[in-house]
Amino acid sequence: MKAIQTLGLTKRYRGRLACDGISLSVDQGAIFGLLGPNGAGKSTLVKMLVGLVNPSAGSARVLGFSFRELEPRRHVGYLPELFRYQPWLTAEEVLSYHAGLLKKPLSDEAREALLARVGLEGRGRERVKGFSKGMQQRLGLAAALVGDPALIFLDEPTSALDPIGRYEVSRLLRELKAEGRTVFLNSHLLSDVEKVCDGVALIDGGQVLYQGSLDEAIYGGVRQYRIQIGSAQPNALDGLNADWPSLVVQWGARGSGDLHVNLLRDQLPKLTAALVSRGVDVYEVEPDHSSLEDWFLHRLGRKDAD
Amino acid sequence: MGTVLRTSLKETLRKRLMVAAGGLTFLFLLLFFLFLKWVGKPVDIPGSTYIAGLSYLYLGLFAAYVMIALFAVLLFVASISGEIDDGTLLAIVPRPVRRSSIILGKWIGLGVVVIVYATILFFGLVLIDQAQYGSIVGTFGGLMAAYSDFLLEGLVVATATLLGSTLTATMTNGIVVSSAVLIAFLGGALEQLGALTNPGPAFTIIGWVTSLLVPTDALYRRALYQILGNHVYPGAVTGFGPFGAVRPPGEGMVFYAMLYIIGVLVLAIWSFRVRDL
Numbered sequence: 001m002k003a004i005q006t007l008g009l010t011k012r013y014r015g016r017l018a019c020d021g022i023s024l025s026v027d028q029g030a031i032f033g034l035l036g037p038n039g040a041g042k043s044t045l046v047k048m049l050v051g052l053v054n055p056s057a058g059s060a061r062v063l064g065f066s067f068r069e070l071e072p073r074r075h076v077g078y079l080p081e082l083f084r085y086q087p088w089l090t091a092e093e094v095l096s097y098h099a100g101l102l103k104k105p106l107s108d109e110a111r112e113a114l115l116a117r118v119g120l121e122g123r124g125r126e127r128v129k130g131f132s133k134g135m136q137q138r139l140g141l142a143a144a145l146v147g148d149p150a151l152i153f154l155d156e157p158t159s160a161l162d163p164i165g166r167y168e169v170s171r172l173l174r175e176l177k178a179e180g181r182t183v184f185l186n187s188h189l190l191s192d193v194e195k196v197c198d199g200v201a202l203i204d205g206g207q208v209l210y211q212g213s214l215d216e217a218i219y220g221g222v223r224q225y226r227i228q229i230g231s232a233q234p235n236a237l238d239g240l241n242a243d244w245p246s247l248v249v250q251w252g253a254r255g256s257g258d259l260h261v262n263l264l265r266d267q268l269p270k271l272t273a274a275l276v277s278r279g280v281d282v283y284e285v286e287p288d289h290s291s292l293e294d295w296f297l298h299r300l301g302r303k304d305a306d
Numbered sequence: 307m308g309t310v311l312r313t314s315l316k317e318t319l320r321k322r323l324m325v326a327a328g329g330l331t332f333l334f335l336l337l338f339f340l341f342l343k344w345v346g347k348p349v350d351i352p353g354s355t356y357i358a359g360l361s362y363l364y365l366g367l368f369a370a371y372v373m374i375a376l377f378a379v380l381l382f383v384a385s386i387s388g389e390i391d392d393g394t395l396l397a398i399v400p401r402p403v404r405r406s407s408i409i410l411g412k413w414i415g416l417g418v419v420v421i422v423y424a425t426i427l428f429f430g431l432v433l434i435d436q437a438q439y440g441s442i443v444g445t446f447g448g449l450m451a452a453y454s455d456f457l458l459e460g461l462v463v464a465t466a467t468l469l470g471s472t473l474t475a476t477m478t479n480g481i482v483v484s485s486a487v488l489i490a491f492l493g494g495a496l497e498q499l500g501a502l503t504n505p506g507p508a509f510t511i512i513g514w515v516t517s518l519l520v521p522t523d524a525l526y527r528r529a530l531y532q533i534l535g536n537h538v539y540p541g542a543v544t545g546f547g548p549f550g551a552v553r554p555p556g557e558g559m560v561f562y563a564m565l566y567i568i569g570v571l572v573l574a575i576w577s578f579r580v581r582d583l
Contacts, residue, residue, distance in 0.1 A: 013582075050400035052583040073402040084393035086313070088320035100309035101401035143397060153400075 009058035033197035077144035087129035230281030231255030310411025359439025382467035455529035494523030
């Protein structure tokens with residue numbers, strides 16, 4: 001059973017298509033990243049799946065149930081992009097309110113543990129109105145985790161967090177995955193997605209442009225790599241261009257240099273083996289640029305191919 | 307629904323709305339008491355004390371009519387639209403709770419506050435008036451009928467405002483419902499004027515139409531009639547002109563108001579259910 005399975009999910013606002021027949025599936029226990037530029041339809045898709053927006057057409061199953069039923073919502077947590085919680089309640093009361101809506105008990109210990117998990121230990125008795133935006137986002141994460149959900153939708157979960165907070169959320173996401181939960185992550189922060197996601201979908205103009213594993217997205221095509229080498233005999237690199245025509249050498253100080261080459265990831269071992277067999281010391285191999293960002297921009301046609 | 311209801315009640319307490327409303331109501335009642343105290347009793351002409359008591363109670367009840375309507379509008383005006391605007395509903399609706407339960411929870415939770423407010427205001431005025439001028443409100447049954455009319459008035463305004471809150475922006479909703487209550491009052495005043503002067507059908511029709519649109523004024527005049535009607539003291543309400551209850555609505559208006567509340571509540575549930583958030 002898939003955690004999420006959508007079929008032709010469509011939302012039309014006064015003639016404008018926000019989501020145009022979106023079909024995608026998310027495996028249970030995965031961290032799934034939904035990517036796309038502003039106005040691509042990401043939030044609309046999430047809102048349809050959690051019951052905030054009524055779809056114009058199509059269907060979806062969430063945890064095996066029709067998304068129109070209340071039942072899947074008993075096992076789903078959601079952090080909205082526009083997160084706001086009742087300012088006149090304390091953080092503890094917000095969590096109890098959500099537990100009440102779920103009709104699930106929430107002990108004092110469980111409540112305190114949830115707050116500690118998102119970095120709000122000792123702040124439970126403070127009113128939300130005194131919380132910073134980042135603290136409210138942390139509280140929203142805790143609220144999304146009330147009721148031990150099997151599936152958690154997080155819409156831009158680090159938008160208000162500082163670097164420490166972003167790091168903590170990345171760690172939390174990995175913990176949730178280790179606990180067997182499914183996380184549906186909608187984020188503009190590609191570096192966050194790259195760190196934690198197993199699979200991604202890219203949507204633009206309300207349509208799915210790509211769905212698959214993150215590795216396939218990033219490493220599935222030809223990319224540019226930089227290979228740092230030590231000093232070598234003058235003719236050590238002769239003939240390599242026959243197999244790798246794009247290979248370019250930049251010699252630096254003290255005889256060391258960088259090789260720049262465009263190739264499939266699978267060809268990297270063969271190239272490094274060839275270099276070593278020619279007596280060249282290989283110190284470092286790395287992609288030339290931030291991988292997911294390049295892929296994202298290329299797929300959306302916002303950047304020329306290297 | 308229970309969780310939403312309890313939280314709505316808690317909200318009114320936490321925002322000190324009850325304290326503010328209670329304090330201002332106490333102040334209003336205190337001023338009414340002092341007003342009656344300083345005005346004093348009229349010279350000893352037969353029936354004059356009775357008429358003075360009725361007149362001042364009428365003034366107080368007119369203020370209560372306006373205050374209850376205003377209170378209900380202000381309490382309900384942002385009940386849904388405000389939470390949509392600030393985003394708090396976005397975390398609530400995805401929970402396993404029907405949207406109808408959210409509407410009903412809000413309606414009952416805040417409706418109880420309106421009822422408490424209307425009760426304190428109504429009986430506060432009647433008791434202060436009676437303390438000064440003696441018993442002047444006819445039968446106990448009439449008093450309770452008037453009280454129920456005031457409660458219905460509050461609930462009619464509250465429910466209409468709740469519907470507006472599911473349909474439109476907070477400010478627009480407040481202006482529309484307040485204006486509708488005012489129009490209903492003017493329509494009712496025209497109807498009474500018609501009954502007093504020229505019994506032409508136009509004024510009556512205007513009164514009927516406005517009463518059907520928003521039955522607040524009809525309920526108010528019916529309440530007035532229960533307490534101050536000609537059957538209590540002959541000619542009592544005629545003296546109030548277009549502000550009186552020369553032609554009081556019958557019991558049918560009470561049933562209509564009940565149906566109105568139910569119908570508008572169903573509309574609010576439907577409107578919220580189909581609304582994208």
